[in-house]
Amino acid sequence: MGASVQRKSLKQCVRHITPAWFTIVMGTGVVSTLVSRFNWGASSEGIKILTLALFFVNLVSFVLICVATLARYLLFPELWLAMLKHPTQSLFISAFPMGACSLINIALVAQHDYGFHPRSGAFLHLLWALWWLDVAVSAAIAVGMLNAMISTQKHAFSQLTALWMMPVLPCIVASGTGGLLAAVLPEKSEVELTIAVSSILVLVGLVVALMVLAALLVRLVIHGPPDTGLILSSLVPLGPFGQGGFSLLTIGQCLARGTVGLGPSPVTGLALSAEAVAAVTFSAAWMLWALGLLWLPLALLMIYKSARHTAVPFSIGYWSLVFPSGVYALLTVGFMLFRLRLPV
Template identity: 50%
Template structure:
């Protein structure tokens, strides 16, 4: 049995994938605040605020550990960027921050948390998050082109992580646009909505290209191995979050001054059709992901790791889209289906959270492939000299 790592070693092996903890907790908070049954109840209010503050704690702690890692071990930065898998998780920090903004906005709008200035503080942080998301999406595509060596057989759904940052930021922008319009800031709401629409269209176009290639990879090479099979759920991320963003942003068009040649109703109808198409695609990919995981885990085991947290956010945003479609269509079937998905995501979050506690205590969860590879190279050079 391996011995526990000291704090310095844990920080050295602290990866960007830890930001999926913030993403998963943030989407659970959003699902609780939008749960169809018991809206406005004291129980939902307490759970929403509890998960918001818990996520805020996770965000501060994980960001502090990330900064400490590269301050203490600056050589890991270039090693991380050259790693074809670990570097893809850099965008998780932007997505985690966006889910935290969503939770804060829900607490502010639904439960009058903090004062009016809190809304504009969230709006300012959203601009910062949007710039970071755009830089991450474009920058990581450039890094993948110039620093990595990829092949179709080695491809995984992790390729989607950099571009999903734009879609996640766009949905947060749509929610903020609604809040700004309600506060009487129409021009700010219009600007936010326009930027959000642009981001979601860019993100979806890139994501759909990658999903097409990923489907070809699955058909030609079969399911991923046990170490990456849980990432199969990531496909639900751009589909669920993209559809949710289209619905939320389109609802703000009613308060937007448009030229007579543009019909608000027609644009909203197109956005709804896109959201419904993405939700339908999500159902298919959910079946593919579950069947692939069952097929692989029947033959191989997947030891617990930080990668388990990556399952929560994609399933959560797909549940969020289901909930929003139920609201738009006033459909009891979708309302019940959204509630079932939400409960399942909450149970998944609880399971992974409880599994994480002992793994953090015995430090077995702190394992960075790029740091381990760099350590091996250093030992080899020392032995050779």
């Protein structure tokens, strides 16, 4: 109690700004999205103001963390390669494009609520251009980080955690933002291209995430829960379940509305019903929600058992709880809000 606390300089603080800090942007972004879709008082002025306030807080946080991150690698350039070689810290690079997507999502809500027509204006196409940039960054991180995990970093099966899903999660998050953009883009060609790219992103991301989840389940059965420092990552699988299901719902909604044309195949000549594809996306989203319903109590039990024996240290990792649980809640809300015209 008598020991004096040594205050760190600003330069020392900047040195410790890791990519994990972008989870703050992710968590705040999903909270603002949930507020905007809150069932009670929907479209009320209070909900709009709270959503916009959270958006600006998130935007300021994103800018400050970006500036601090840039300063870190300018002041300490040797930390860049050290971070890329770190088997855990490097995985959080994916938090950057996911945080950016959360800002685009709420910017779309703000555009709709405050004076902009949802299908016109340069602002909408600016958001679309930023989404394409985010897609490029997400794809580069997915390929680059998986390659680094395979060829550069050292891993062991006994150390496998849910964080191994992180490289492909930006693709799933970007697909959800693409589905939201497709619902308001004015040109049919823009909508079709956005839906096509979003479909590829969500399928690639979900396939890889589910493969990691299968390996994770085997690892947990054989070696037990992860160490206390990484026990909070047990909730990370709710991210691909929730965000993947939400992405499929938004894509299916666009198809059910007839905003995307699905003509006959040039090879087989068979026509593909948009409502049939929408029914498939709805069913796939329901399956992901059901998987999350199984995983959630398992993760909570692992965290509870670990916390009973050893105190979970307070760290930036607590923010990793917010986004996965938030997007799973978003998927749950999505089933209540979306009205898909499914065939009988």
